[in-house]
Amino acid sequence: MSNLADFNSQLTITVIGTGAWGSTLANLARAKGHRVRVWSRRSGDCLQTALAKADMVISAVSMKGVRAIAEQVQQAEVPSQTIFVTATKGLDPDSGSEQQLPLLPSQIWQAAFPSHPVVVLSGPNLSKEIQQGLPAATVVASDDMAAAETVQFALSSSSFRIYTNPDTLGVELGGTLKNVIAIAVGTCDGLQLGANAKAALVTRGLAEIIRVGTHWGAKPETFYGLSGLGDLLATCNSSLSRNYQIGYGLAQGKKLDEVLAQIEGTAEGVNTTQVLVKLAAQQGISMPISHQVDCLLRSEITPEAAVEALMLRDYKPEVH
Incomplete structure (x- = not known):
């Protein structure tokens, strides 16, 4: 199969990860008539069998499992034309300086498979809404536009619209960094601080995302798209968001471990906050909201004190 073969052809697609997002993507692929296999480390199935003749491999595992899964797939035989799609939003805690x-x-997948195209899938995609057939849109980004277009046509439907974008870094960072802001917004709502405070927090949060994203080389306009602002709005306005639930729970006086135990699946924002704040401090990037979220997650500050610290910052122009 070439990347730009017959877009109506039936593909063999392997989905790695059986959580809510992996299951949703598998269902989208099945709905388009593709041959779909689903695999996870807990299933006990043979990975080599799941990967046999795969035209596309979709990884929907948590950040902490990405490196181990990529290494495991490396040990198997993968067809030379296979496209890898990553649907994970996070930062690797064991890298960066x-x-x-x-x-x-x-980047972990590309390092493991340097001769294969890698595509990032990211956007405002609450899996429960997509499972209900509600309309949604997302973005696929890659250095290989032919591969991105193959994924676009393979998973798009009348209720799930997919756009392409060449800014892989920006698309991936937007979906990753918004999880930190979602924790802050959940805290804001949990404290019942009102619509004005929430609007200010989301807006300044987006500015923070753009600041770090462009510092690391992403295009600023990408963050105003679906994988940036779109994902931020969805995550900050829905109780379905796991990261929002963390902030909301902390604002109710619960401990982080207690909140995490009540959430289905992985809230990537916790790990992302720790990695992000450390790197931002090393590189001199101002991230006041993320810093307060980090202090909150570490139980170094109360939700009320975190809000007060943000409100009492030095006066400055909005744009500088």
């Missing part, structure tokens, strides 16, 4: 961005999921 004062000069270097921590690795993103796509």
Whole structure:
């Protein structure tokens, strides 16, 4: 199969990860008539069998599992034309320095499979809504536009619209960094601070995302698209968001471990906050909201004190 073969052809698609997002993507692929296999480390199935003759491999595992899964797939035989699609939003905690961005999921997959195209899928995609057939849109980004278009046509439907974007870094960072802001917004709502405070927090949060994203080389306009502002709005306005639930729970006086135990699946914002704040401090990037979220997650500050710290910052122009 060439990347730009017959877009109506039936593909063999392997989905790695059986959580809510992996299951949703598998269902989207099945609805388009593709041959779909689903695999996870817990299933006990043979990975080599799941990967046999795969035209596309979609990874929908948590950030902490990406490196191990990529290494495991490396040990199997993967067809030379296979496209890898990553649907994970997070930062690798075991990489990054004062000069270097921590690795993103796509970079881990690309390092493992340098001769294969890697595509990032990211956007305002609450899996429960998509499972209900409600309309949604997302973005696929890659250095290989032919591969991105193959994924676009393979998963698009009348209720799930997919756009392409060549800014892989920006698309992936937008979906990753908004999880930190979602924790802050959940805290804001949990404290019942009102619509004005929430609007200010989301807006300044977007500015923070753009600041770090452009510092690391992404295009600023990408963050105003679906994978940036779109994902931020969806995550900050729905109780279905796991990261929003964390902030809301902390504002109710619950401990982080207690909140995490009540959430289905992985809230990537916790790990992302820790990695992001450390790197931002090393590189001199101002991220006041993320810093307060980090202090809150570490139980170094109360939700009320975190809000007060943001409101009492020095006066400055909005744009500078």
